[in-house]
Amino acid sequence: MDKVNGNLLDSKPVIRVYKRRWIILLIYITYNTISSFQWIEYSIITNLVMDYYNVDASTVDWTAMSFMVAWPVLVFPASFIVDKLGLRAAALIGAFLTAIGAAIKLFAYGRDLFYVVLIGQTVVAISQVFILNLPPKIAVTWFKPSEVSTVCSLGVFGMALGIALGFLLPPVIVKNHENVDDIGADINVMCWGTAIAIAPVALTVLFYFPEEPPYPPSQAQLEGRENKEVVNFKVFAESLKVLFKNKAFLIHAFSYGLNLAIYSAIGTLLNQFILNYFEEAQEDAGRMGLVMILVGMLGSILVGVVLDKTHRYKEAAIFVFLMSAISMGGFLFALEMRSKWMIYVTIGVFGFFLNAYLPAGIEFATEITFPSPESTVAGLLFAISQVFGVVFTIALAEINTNYGTFYSVLGQILILIVGTITTCFTPNTLNRQKAFLKDRILFEKVPDIES
Template sequence: MTINEKIVLQTEKPAIRVYGKRWLILIIYIAYATLSTLQWVEYSIITNVVSKYYHVSASAVDWTAMSFSIMWPILVFPASFIIDKMGLRVAGLIGAFTTALGAVIKIFSIGENLFGVLLAGQIVVAASQIFILSLPPKIAVTWFKPEEVSKVCSLGIFGMTLGSAMGFLIPPMIVHDSDNLDDIAYDLKTMCWGLAFIIAPVALTVVFYFPAEPPHPPSQTMFEERENRKNVTTKVFVESIKTLLQNKAFMLHTLCYGCIVAIFSSIGTLLNQFILSYFPGAQEDAGRMGLVMILTGMVGSVITGFVLDKTHKYKETAFIIFLLSAVAIVGFALALELNSKWMVYLAIGIFGFFVTAYMPAGIEFATEITFPFPESTVTGILMASSQMLTVIITVILGIVIDKFGTLFCLLFMAGVLLVGTVLTLLTPNILNRQAAFMKEKYCQFTPIKQ
């Protein structure tokens, strides 16, 4: 082999290949993400029944949902290091099995004095989500072509929102309000056993078929990320976190993302109380309204993915969605004040469409700003900030509801969204990842002349 031939080989691109089984990997992820997020509002959507059975306050029941927010800032950095260092398979195994473990623990929570066991099960499931909800952008870049990344990220978020939809729909259908606590206990037992039974085969699927990565990367950019992962150490990871936290554009966007996700999570936690304050006895309506919010949001998130892949207008899309979300929540408040159920269904559907559509746009914009930092770490920081804000805002809203009522609570939410809208407008429009993809697409590798 001549010197020129050696130089040519050294400057050629690595083997790039896209595998058909990438869609199966995505489906498996969607399945176990769905079963994890289903458990977020599993109890808060039936707050009145749970409160009656366990003899605890509505605020105590709120913590079954807020525990998911508490766990994020505690575990986000250790989880991000594990994902960055060990890859998708390890994250998938931890996420699937801790989800299953939490569901099993809740089987043993049936008893009027066992609310602590229920809360422990929720906390274990909450821990699983740190290894689950950070993965859509990671799966997208690990398995899919650059032009598929945004839509795949939105489909991954589809799994989260599908689980939330089921969490709003299923518990009110299974667990009914009754003055006979034995009847409530039977319904709760049915729900817990059913969930554990469904989760078990999904967890086993992750064991037998959820590889860390394909044999060959789908892009030159992903090849380089693989090489960088080999050098991930605790010191390197800590330095990367420091760099991210010093990135002003990213931190401003993180605050915006946290605002909108916190409002969405607060609505999910408090929806039962909102609806019953205007429509007494409408527990099942509250569940169905939550379902409508999530279903329209699923449509919105998928549409956003396709729009972003076509336009790459991340900041512009995020700004428009933020503004329309603020308008929609004012419409929701107005519909409640008019005491019109059909208007409430319509308003919360519109709100769900926009607020959930923001999530893929927000994650993708963060990835653009911070590229080439690992997607799972970036998403983890986004989620941690949003969950911390969720706890703060939900506690404040609980106080506002008690003292001033639902209307002021919703107006406060609209104010938070308007602040986020302004901050989004002020965020620098940085597209580092798109620049890398364009360089990969147009850069020609030529041998060096002797």
């Protein structure tokens, strides 16, 4: 097979894709899942964490909000490290910080040790800065141009799966015992499970996860390798300057920030929203969050497939943004009707569209900023989003406490409507697709390589 391909490629640039690219993607999805699980694991059982550690709800909220704070603080040094040291370095840092954070929380078994929980959560939050911005970089480094949007969606799938498990497992593992020490024992079991899960995955990244394939998968990547610039602070600063002068990117980053801020807020506050309408319903809150994310994973994958075939990035972003706002209105109606089955249905529909926007938004940003580094673009998107996430989560939590869940959810609907409007004004410049046009003839002839 290689001889045949060699004859074909003698007169052409060497462009290949490797079947092991799917293993690389699976490894990434796995450690992303375990890291993202820890974002929501305490806030979904807020009432039980409050009982055991004797802290208030706003303090427990910081177990999730620490993830939002880490992004704006660390995005620039983390993006510089990723651009300078590459994909393998980012994968190693992300996987091992996840493992270290999980290990730290094993020492939080004691009612006066909530600060240890926050330290562990902060370390995991730092790991996310090196994890969540990688899907577009993995996609363009290892995959065909015709697979890039689907792969980006599958990368985001790892985050969604982790959050889904974060909604599902903590309420199942940690029960509402009369004896608070039994609650602490359950929390400790949850922490041990996480630590045991991440250890072999981190070792797999160490021994198997390479920097890049021997040959690039696209003409754009080939040109990128041939014209590769040594990354130093000056080069990195110039790349940031280009992004901040890109009007389309700035408008889109604002819109993306609004959407992801709602994603963060609903994940952090869902337990409190549901308990305000249904007493002792923390397990229902977990299952509702699970439905939201599981259906959402389907949405994120479907939008990736659609974008690979249509390349209608702006249109897809507007549609899913608008439908997120409408379905959130349905969720509010179901809450006011105090109908659990309606809540399950509407939060599932809401999750479908909210999650579909995450990969669609990243792909749209990559298109309008090409050839800027994908990890830097995604990192800035998430940083802006997390700033909004912290502000909106705190504000919506205060509204929920002082005025009620109705007004808190209504505020989220209004934010989504604003995001839909600003997306309509984002210039639709598809720079990356122009570069990918060069690859179409090559990929009709070059098969996958067994490796």
